[in-house]
Amino acid sequence: MLTYIGRRIVLAIFTVWAVSVLAFAIIQLPPGDYITSYIAQMAVTGSIVSEQEAENLRIQYGLDQPVYVQYLKWMAMISRGDFGMSMEWRRPVTEVIGDRLLLTVVVSFAALLLTWILALPIGIYSAVRQYSFGDYVFTFVGFIGLAVPNFLLALVILYLGFVLFGANIGGLFSPEYQEAPWSLAKGWDLLKHLPIPALILGLAGTAQQIRIMRANLLDEQRKPYVVTARAKGLPEFRVILKYPVRVALNPFASTIGYLFPYIVSGSIIVSLVLSLPTVGPLLLKALIAQDMFLAGTIVLMLGVMTVIGTLISDIILVWIDPRIRLEDT
Amino acid sequence: MAEPPRSLAPAPSPAPGRTVSAEERIFVASQWQLMWWRFRKHRLAMVSGVVTIGFYLTVLAADFLAYADPHASEAQRSLMPPQPIHWFEGWRFRPHVYGVKGYRDPTTFRRVYQTDPTHKIPIRFLARGFEYKFLGLMAMNRHLIGVDEGLDAAQTIFLLGTDLQGRDLWSRLMYATRISMTIGLVGVTLSLFLGVLLGGISGFYGGVADTLIQRLIEVLRSIPTIPLWMGLAAALPRDWSILQIYFAITIIISLLGWTELARVVRGRFLALREEDFVISARLVGCSEMRIIFVHMVPSFMSHIIAATTLALPAMIISETALSFLGLGLRPPAISWGVLLQQAQNIQTVAISPWLMLAALPVIVAVLAFNFLGDGLRDAADPYGH
């Protein structure tokens, strides 16, 4: 088991490195650099930036050096904890990002938790009571979840909330807590606002997991060891929960790991629609403005966060399935 | 194999004879026939197949189905609500819409519209409208529906209302279908190519190549895709033509989307490698190319088809998402995502909810492809279950 975890950790480190390279590459891809768009911005307001000034700015921001040097410089900075300056906001990147990364984690994690809480019992119920009314209802809702892209769902729910309740249900905080420092009350306010974004983000994943659990449990239910358990005289619910559910839990848990990148991804767009103070809206603006340090840092942090989340779920999977402990992957 | 039935004792029941021939039919049917029979049983998948064909017919006949020039903007018609069709005039079947007058509301300064029931504008079928080239070949100007010529621009029909620039939403929706449904096809073809290639190498050769490709797939799966897409899409030069951006977007989306197909292909190759028919092909002396393409690939063609169909909805959603953000296709290109871009915030949507209508074809297309893919996947194992 330790070798398995060790390998996953090595792979995670490698993935993080790949993400950093990709993040950096993305920033470098557009022709021109921040200075070009800065000059264009200035031109709109009427002020001209001279060649000399542009050159100085370039040197100041280190934009005149070859690409790989810039990358290494960036990596060196990060290892010191310095994530650079946001050129657009004129403040350190960490300040600009601030709470948003934490909130992204909170929302994504809430969505994942919701997926577990909903998908497991519903999947079990659907398999055990196959073809029942409840099964059909859940299958239908599941298809809605799979078919409707999360940002569209957010839009529709936002609209319904407005039309039916006259309220704007976007955002993660009530107005009075938005800029306030962290406190127990603020945390509680956050919890009250979490369910809707978490549900919207997690619905597609929940639908997928319900189908996986249902399909696997249907298969396992027919297997001989379930007959053995029943023939021993176990009550039916214990027969189901202890045996086939336990076995069907493995594919369920292993696929949930890969939901995390999907949820984090989805939170970017959904945050835009619901006006959540997460990393999403910030990233979009940064990309459009070619704000290198800000955009690169956000992509890097998102990647790291996702990799860590996937690693944790891999470890949980190993802990659940004794068979992996004894074999190689 | 069962032996042929001997002649039975006198006065046999007809049942055994009938059973045998039904079973024999299954034995001699080709793989595709079996697949079709199994597929037919899935009513939902059949309906989805019809819906999908409907979508692609729209792709071909978009110009015909639209009735207004999708690019013709007219500030006077900005944000008109949908016009319901009234089918009967008295007892006669005479579909028409009511004329609409627009004016600026003095208190909110917004443009509002009032329907005038006395002013009936009849709907004509196969009416004349703007010119287009059917399938890029024939010049035509007939459309499915339309109104008489000569009426001024503000008095035409707007089935689904208009957008901010006053462009008819229904016509734009027809053209959007064309782009959104085909971008998925191109992207999936690329993913298919990458997936089969890499998945095949991985599954057939195993060893180091397999490990490397597997790790690559895992790395790609752990990366959140949307920030990467956003980054890549934002990196596209702003001055590229629509066509260039179109293809660049499909390449970007398929670069990350091939992993699922590769996994399916690899799984199939791994399973088939140990099959007796492959071993005997090897023993007979077939070259590896021949083993792969003549023996192995045909046996999992159906799985590939199913997996590809299931990959399409992801492509469509990706393009819609990117365009929705303003990073994918941009005006004057028209896709579902571009149409939805105007419905981005609650303020616009609250006043003009019909702007969200472009979401409907997305949902229907995704559902249809999902059901179709499910049906194909179930039918792909004719000798299974």
Place this chain on the structure above:
Amino acid sequence: MQTRPTPLLTVRNLKTYFPQEEGTVKAVDGVSFDVYPGRTIGIVGESGCGKSITARSILRILDRPGRIVEGEILFRRRQGAGASGADQVIDLTKLDPNGADMRAIRGAEIALIFQEPMSSFSPVHTIGNQLREAILLHQQVDRRQARQQAIEMLRQVGIPLPEQRLEALSYQLSGGLRQRAMIAMALSCHPSLLIADEPTTALDVTTQAQILDLMRRLQQDYEMAIMLITHDLGVIAEMADDVVVMYLGRVVEQAPVDDIFHAPRHPYTQALLRSIPRIRSKSRERLASITGFVPHPYNRPPGCPFHPRCDAFMPGVCDREVPTLQPISVQQQVSCFLYR
């Protein structure tokens, strides 16, 4: 003739049907037999004749949509189980399959072992866990005692190093050891009836012999009745005291094992016996088989279900009415119009 003791289990006119979209499958269509304490009854027949469904019906573990539509299953419970302390006979068809009464019988008084050595144990729980569960379910002992009992049972069925085997997962045992472990689990509460559904079919011949020996020994030690379900006439000859021959959900012949082998009456039984290859037959002699196929469950022939394949078919009789089980001697019963 010796007088028979009272039966432990009496199945009377059992009918188990499976309603499906395309029609109703009459898996068990009027089956009756008796099981006596300490004796082995063999249920023999081709695949699909309903023998396994009969076993599942007795234990009330039928898969949906199977249902017992008619009949009785009278089981004599252990002394002391009834309120008065006397023997209590209850009709298992009247019990709720998931109710406490049926579950107290299942596993403790009637146990089941069956064919699948590969997958009859849970792949994610240890053998010990599953054995202990069976013990703790029906006996008032603590976990340590349950563990001791489990070790003792494993030893009794001939598994070496039982303490270590407790921690093993099922795939770590060979087929023969797994079957022994199954037997240990089934017998851990000393049931009065053991139902063995094709227990040796998936094992190689040597292991088969060992398992059968084990079963015979345990039967003597525990004075247990065994209901042995198989299609292998060799196993029947070795183990059974009485034999029930089934075809398409009905009993066609029932007799002590000697009579079945030396004086079979029903054409089906005779055909079955003829189809056993003999070691002394001439080489290049065609193997005898029964003509025709087992009919599709939705396509049952009218009248006697065997008539399309029967050498002694009597037109106008066998295809009109359904024969019933009639005694032709004190211990032998046949269901055939030849013996009306």
